[in-house]
Amino acid sequence: MVFFLMGMIVFSSLSSAITQKILNFPIALPELLFLLFYVSFGKIIRAKFYLTKSALNLLLTWGLLISIGIYFNEMRFYGILSTARPYLYLIISYCLFSKVKEVNYENVYYVCLGSLVGWLFTAVYFFVYQFSIVTDEVSGVNGNMIAVAILMACSVLLKPKTTLPILLLVMVVYFSSTLRRLLVVIAVSLLGSLLFYIRISKIKTMVFLFALFIAGSFFLSNKDIVSDFLDQRTPLVKYRTITKIELLFSNPVGIEIQRTIFIRNFFDKIEDYILPRGFVSKQISRDPTLGEYIDFPFQEITYTLGLFGASILLLIILWELYKVCVREITNPSIEQEIIIVTTIICFILLFLEGTFISHAYITPFTGFVLGRLNYLSSKVRVKWPSP
Numbered sequence: 001m002v003f004f005l006m007g008m009i010v011f012s013s014l015s016s017a018i019t020q021k022i023l024n025f026p027i028a029l030p031e032l033l034f035l036l037f038y039v040s041f042g043k044i045i046r047a048k049f050y051l052t053k054s055a056l057n058l059l060l061t062w063g064l065l066i067s068i069g070i071y072f073n074e075m076r077f078y079g080i081l082s083t084a085r086p087y088l089y090l091i092i093s094y095c096l097f098s099k100v101k102e103v104n105y106e107n108v109y110y111v112c113l114g115s116l117v118g119w120l121f122t123a124v125y126f127f128v129y130q131f132s133i134v135t136d137e138v139s140g141v142n143g144n145m146i147a148v149a150i151l152m153a154c155s156v157l158l159k160p161k162t163t164l165p166i167l168l169l170v171m172v173v174y175f176s177s178t179l180r181r182l183l184v185v186i187a188v189s190l191l192g193s194l195l196f197y198i199r200i201s202k203i204k205t206m207v208f209l210f211a212l213f214i215a216g217s218f219f220l221s222n223k224d225i226v227s228d229f230l231d232q233r234t235p236l237v238k239y240r241t242i243t244k245i246e247l248l249f250s251n252p253v254g255i256e257i258q259r260t261i262f263i264r265n266f267f268d269k270i271e272d273y274i275l276p277r278g279f280v281s282k283q284i285s286r287d288p289t290l291g292e293y294i295d296f297p298f299q300e301i302t303y304t305l306g307l308f309g310a311s312i313l314l315l316i317i318l319w320e321l322y323k324v325c326v327r328e329i330t331n332p333s334i335e336q337e338i339i340i341v342t343t344i345i346c347f348i349l350l351f352l353e354g355t356f357i358s359h360a361y362i363t364p365f366t367g368f369v370l371g372r373l374n375y376l377s378s379k380v381r382v383k384w385p386s387p
Contacts, residue, residue: 002037003107007114010034013143014118015361017125027082030361031089055095062091065304069278079281086363087279093367098374105154105335112144112151116169119143123176141177142355146365148173148182149189149345153338156193160204163190164211181352188348189341196337262296263351273299276306297354317343317370320377327380336376342369 008014016028025032062084069080097103123141148170155166167190174182198205266273280293280303293300302310321343328336346369349356356366 001110003110004114004117006034006037007111007116007147008118008121009114010037011111011144011147011361011365012115012118013122013141013361017122028360052095052099055091058091058095062088065276065278067278068276069280069304072277073281076281080279083279083281083358086358086360089360090357090363090367090370093364094371094374095367097368097371099371100375103335103372105158105338108150109154109158112147112154113166115144115147116151116166116173120169120173120176123173126176142179142359143173143177143182144359144362144365145182145185145349145353146342146345146356146362146369149185149342150338150365150369152186152189153193153341156190156197157200157334157337160197160208163208167212179353181349184348184352185345189345192341192344193337196332196341199332262292262299265292266296266299266302270307273302273307276309277303279304293358294354296351297357298350300354300357301350317347317373320373323377323380324373327376335372339369339372339376343373346370 009018010030010033015030015033019025019029019032020027065087066080066084069083070077073080119141123143126141151166152163152170155163167186170182170186174186194205194208197208280300293303298310301313304310305313321340324336324340328340346356346366356362
């Protein structure tokens, strides 16, 4: 129950609503809510921060990127700190979980479930709000997609009986939040986990796929009912959740024109990203380019670290992922499978959705995935073939 509440209150979009709408803080402060849990349940969630040489180097790099960012962003100090803060939590989480020998994924499951429920609360509130007003514009409700990926993987590999209820819950969040990219996270994490679950039980995997096929067929056969309901109540929600998906299959470039423009502009100006420019200011009221970093976060990583630095970072992560995959072949384990699936999700989001590196309630999960990837890969010694 403690981990569920912590996930719901701290590591979901509900934390932003609590700190900004209820407590009236000017910015979202999930760390303030986490402090309440840490004080009350310190024995349960206590962990040691290992100030190793690598951790010190990461913190020094973080400070250096702040300085460089201030120089290149005309001294927008508070905007730079606002961007740097989530990265700090990513680094702390990475340092913590790259040294921990064992992780209780039962607890991780409930933290992620709480995060999903918290997202559901805020998304449903948004959905009901759309019923009460007439508007020409609808924006999606962001949430913790890394937690969704971990939850889907844990439900399939650890708690297979909960997979269908969790999937149903996630689909409710999808229609409430109107975020199409959530479908990508659901599909990849679910199918990836099922591929690994075949090792555990081929029969159960086939039964689940059959049940999934029946459920999908039922939804498609009744899609018009759902579509008509949304069309009468909130046409824009229907457009974002159903119509745009249909258009995506017929004209993927046209429906994702904005993201296509961002990617094209990035490659047209690739020479501007050769040198690192530090953290970018992303104050919504001042920076009209914010959408570029949300829809195409690889651009933010390249802007921050430079083309060479970003390439080195991605190659290191890919190398660690390869090592874990090699170990999975010879010595399979559920944790390795969970981390492989969620690391792939991180790579996909790098070109789709930037909240996993920009929201303070999400970046600890990104750090968790990368930290466990580093720990698991450190146990693998890859032998190069002799010449």
